[in-house]
Amino acid sequence: xxxxxxxxxxxxxxxxxxxxxxxxxxxxxxxxxxxxxxxxxxxxxxxxxxxxxxxxxxxxxxxxxxxxxxxxxxxxxxxxxxxxxxxxxxxxxxxxxxxxxxxxxxxxxxxxxxxxxxxxxxxxxxxxxxxxxxxxxxxxxxxxxxxxxxxxxx
Numbered sequence: 001x002x003x004x005x006x007x008x009x010x011x012x013x014x015x016x017x018x019x020x021x022x023x024x025x026x027x028x029x030x031x032x033x034x035x036x037x038x039x040x041x042x043x044x045x046x047x048x049x050x051x052x053x054x055x056x057x058x059x060x061x062x063x064x065x066x067x068x069x070x071x072x073x074x075x076x077x078x079x080x081x082x083x084x085x086x087x088x089x090x091x092x093x094x095x096x097x098x099x100x101x102x103x104x105x106x107x108x109x110x111x112x113x114x115x116x117x118x119x120x121x122x123x124x125x126x127x128x129x130x131x132x133x134x135x136x137x138x139x140x141x142x143x144x145x146x147x148x149x150x151x152x153x154x
Contacts, residue, residue: 010101011083011146012139013050019078030074035109036066039098042082043113046096051132051138060126061115064093068111080101086136089144092117092125143147 017038025031045054053060074080083099093116101110117126137144
């Protein structure tokens, strides 16, 4: 993820999030944990709009991993734009990338997460449903590889 503004081409889904006063720490910028909340809010908007899931009972994944890189301080007041995209779809997991940008397009935070499909009633991981795979690939406009950096399987 570069500091240039590739958002228009890399992220088909962008969600605005307001930087709140309560987000600010003694350093005068958003606390280091706050971008995770911005990303979570944007991921839920993506999941609702793109994956067609609606309501807390329709959350069908658990978080397995999150990685963040801080490029610039997130300042108050403001609205950040959070780009969200799925970059790979495995048998039971999917990986997402994010960019948090300020109003002028400056890159503030880049991140990636790994989610595992999960049946909360059964308490076990499940395979990525075919209908979800189709929705995500249709929205992203490309066949998604099973792992980051691999070619899509046929």
